[in-house]
Amino acid sequence: MNLSANVQNAYLVVTVNEDRIDAAGAIQFKERMREVAQTPSDRVLLDLSQVAFLDSSGLGAVVGVMKLLGPDRKLDLFGLTPTVAKVFRLTRMDTVFTIHSTMPGGLRQAS
Amino acid sequence: MYFTIESSPIEVRHGLACLLACSAMRDLDECARGTAEIVLAEVLNNIVEHAYSEQKGSISIALCDLGAGVEVVVTDQGRAFPQEQLPQGKLPPIDTTADLPEGGFGWYLIRTLVKDLTYRRLQSTNHLSFVLPGAVTAADLF
Structure with a gap:
């Protein structure tokens, strides 16, 4: 599960570099998120723009x-x-989630 | 059109790619294709997780292009549903002040997105059939 993350302003921006979060990858996604979220920030923005498919396990x-x-x-x-x-x-x-259709002001994808 | 996959999450992932690429799915528009992938993923993962939770086995999927949709028949030799009945598939309550659900969405999604859903247990085999809509449905509009 390939994630990129960096801190921008108040956000930890996490970009998912995968085309799906499914039953075969959901546990790895959660574990990788647990690791990257150890970087302190006020909020976390999850960039799902490369994820074409998510099933109920991914959700x-x-x-x-x-x-x-x-x-x-x-x-x-x-x-x-x-x-x-x-x-x-x-x-x-x-x-339940705040869903942004454009990147919140000043932020860019994590690479 | 007929496919068989083994019961593992990674086989389901590969199987979905084959199913979505096959000629019976050719006439589905982009939106209906997304719906088809959601439904097939939930159905197949459910079989892997529940019917074949204690033993491995194979899952067969037959597809038939009906013009206005795609008929799907899925069979497996795993455990039957409790009381040989499909789950009701109610949406779990979403209360942001309480513990949010992390599962229980699968049958809700299936029941919301398909037509003509039937289940029968015959000779130690689960037979599930449904029709994937070929175009926009009510579920896409709300």
Whole structure:
């Protein structure tokens, strides 16, 4: 599970360099997120713009990451592709996360 | 059109790529293709995780282009569903002040996105059939 991360302003920006977060990769995604999130920041922005597909295991892993960050460190999402957005919308998880359609001001993808 | 895969998450990933590329799926538009991948992933992963949780086995998938959609029949020789009935597939409650669900979405997604869902247990085999819509459905509009 290839993730890039760097701190920009108040955010730790984490870019997922994979085309899917599925049942075969959900545990690795959560474990890698646990590692990269050790870098301190006020908030975390997860850049999903390269992720074309996410299943319910992948969705569960994103929710799991939100929980492991704790109540004081918000997880925002950016760059949901159409099928990923559909999974969030159908499960109402789009009401739980702040989802940005463009990068929040001044931020760029992590590389 | 007929495919067989072994029951592992990585086989499901590879199998989905084959299924989505096959000629029966050719007429689905981009949106319907996304829906098809979500449904097939949930159905196949569910079989890997539950029907074949205690032993490995194979999963067969037959696809038939109906013009207005794709009929899918999935069979496996794993465990039957409890009471030989499909889960109700209710959306887990989402309460941001309580513990958010990390699972339990699969059957909700399947039931929301397919038509003509049936399940039968015959001769130690699970038979699941449904139709993937060929174009925009109500679930895509809300």
